[in-house]
Amino acid sequence: MEKIVDEFDSRPGSATSLLRTILGVTVGRGPAWLSTSNIVTLMDAVGVADKPARTALARLKAKGHLVAQIDPTPGYVASERAGRVFARDILRYVRPRLMTDSDPWCLISFSVPEQDRGLRHQLRRRLTWMGCGSVANGLWICPAYMDDEVHEMVAELGLTGQVTTFIVSEIHGETEPKVAVSRWWDFELARVLHDHFLRAHAEAMAAYATSPDPRTAFRGWTRALDLWRPITYVDPALPSSLMSADWPGTVSIPRFSELGDTLERPAGRFIEEVTGRRSALSAYREGLPR
Numbered sequence: 145m146e147k148i149v150d151e152f153d154s155r156p157g158s159a160t161s162l163l164r165t166i167l168g169v170t171v172g173r174g175p176a177w178l179s180t181s182n183i184v185t186l187m188d189a190v191g192v193a194d195k196p197a198r199t200a201l202a203r204l205k206a207k208g209h210l211v212a213q214i215d216p217t218p219g220y221v222a223s224e225r226a227g228r229v230f231a232r233d234i235l236r237y238v239r240p241r242l243m244t245d246s247d248p249w250c251l252i253s254f255s256v257p258e259q260d261r262g263l264r265h266q267l268r269r270r271l272t273w274m275g276c277g278s279v280a281n282g283l284w285i286c287p288a289y290m291d292d293e294v295h296e297m298v299a300e301l302g303l304t305g306q307v308t309t310f311i312v313s314e315i316h317g318e319t320e321p322k323v324a325v326s327r328w329w330d331f332e333l334a335r336v337l338h339d340h341f342l343r344a345h346a347e348a349m350a351a352y353a354t355s356p357d358p359r360t361a362f363r364g365w366t367r368a369l370d371l372w373r374p375i376t377y378v379d380p381a382l383p384s385s386l387m388s389a390d391w392p393g394t395v396s397i398p399r400f401s402e403l404g405d406t407l408e409r410p411a412g413r414f415i416e417e418v419t420g421r422r423s424a425l426s427a428y429r430e431g432l433p434r
Contacts, residue, residue, distance in 0.1 A: 156340070156371050159192045159200040165370040166190070167210075168230040169237075170415055171222055172424025179219040182419050189359055189414065190366045225300075232293075234428050236376035237369070237404075240397060241289065245383045248288040249315065254307040255282055263301055270297050275380040277328030285328060287380060322386050331387075334379040338392035341375060344368040345399045352407060358417065361410035365403065372400055 154160035166186050171178060180201065187197035201220065204210045209226040213219055222230060252271065256264035268278075274293065276286040286294065288311050298307045315321045348364025379393060387393070408425070415423045 156337070156374050157367075159187070159196040160203055162190055162192055162366065162370050163187060163197070163200040163204065165233075165366055165373060167222060167226075168233045168373075169366075169369070169423050169425040170419065172227070172230050172234055172428065176421075176424070177213055177215050177219050177221050178419060179217050181217070183220070185418050186362075186415070189418075190363050230424070233373055233376075234425055236373070237425065238429060240376065240381070240400070241287070242381045242397075243287040243289075243383055245385055247383075248311050248313050250286050250288040250291045250294065251279075251310040251312060252276065252284040252286070252294060252307065253282060253310070254284075254303070256303065256306050263303060266301055267298070267303060267307075270301070272330075273377055275377050277325065277380065279328055287382070290380075325382060325386050329380065329382075331391075334375065335392055337371065337375045337378060338396045341368060341371040341396050342392065342399060344371050345396075345403050348403065348407060352410075356410070358410045358414035361407045362414035365407035365411040368403055368407075372396075372403075 154164060163183070166183070167178070170176075170186070180198075183201060184194055184197045187200070188194070192200070201210065204226075205212060205220070209223055210220040211223055213221050254264075254267065256267065271284050271286075271294075272278075274286070274290065274297065276284045276290070276294070279285050291309055291311065294307075294309060295304075298304055315324065317324065319327075344364075345368050348368045351364050352361050354360075375393075375396070381393065384391070384394065412423045412426045
């Protein structure tokens with residue numbers, strides 16, 4: 145888990161990561177305000193005590209992800225960039241990505257000069273976090289449906305003129321595609337994340353079966369969601385034909401659906417009890433065409 149660091153410089157299961165997960169499903173992209181006391185209450189429900197919860201809040205504020213606002217009591221709203229990240233998280237929860245054998249690929253070519261090596265490092269880190277694979281120095285690959293997201297990230301870094309993407313339909317070479325992708329991606333890292341999520345899923349479902357109340361649902365759902373979120377970025381969700389027969393993603397995807405079907409509604413009720421409004425995730429789902 146120590147190799148996973150997201151856009152907020154947080155690791156799954158940490159107070160900062162759990163805060164990101166809670167804020168994402170609670171406020172989403174909109175300029176919704178949450179009181180500090182409400183945030184601390186939600187953090188306490190997932191096992192984060194008052195002091196580390198407030199430290200995580202201060203950390204996100206210092207990094208510009210949260211903006212302090214009194215309305216009429218102390219609280220926070222998400223920054224514009226954090227709102228975009230939260231919206232992207234929700235979209236991944238609601239519409240999990242999955243590449244098929246007929247889907248095209250996106251090749252990402254870049255050349256960043258040595259004097260901008262700091263930006264080059266950020267670019268590589270962000271490409272890894274998004275689920276892209278490294279083919280060679282300056283050449284990366286991902287499913288083509290990620291092309292827009294890649295360009296959005298590149299623009300944020302100010303590297304638009306130094307990055308070019310190509311959409312291709314097939315991979316050719318002496319190496320079989322199944323072997324090639326295993327070199328381009330760190331699937332072992334994604335495997336660890338899937339395994340952690342599956343354990344959290346089992347614990348959450350067992351706890352709710354014993355104590356079927358909104359707070360228990362919120363705790364289990366949030367902690368499992370915090371482990372699922374990095375999977376939706378790090379794991380590119382390649383076709384099953386390119387993955388090993390024991391790939392845990394084939395199990396964890398339906399488990400995630402089961403988790404949502406069982407715990408999301410009661411967890412949403414707990415959010416309403418604490419904040420007085422629906423969660424952003426619930427509001428997004430209700431706005432989807434049926």
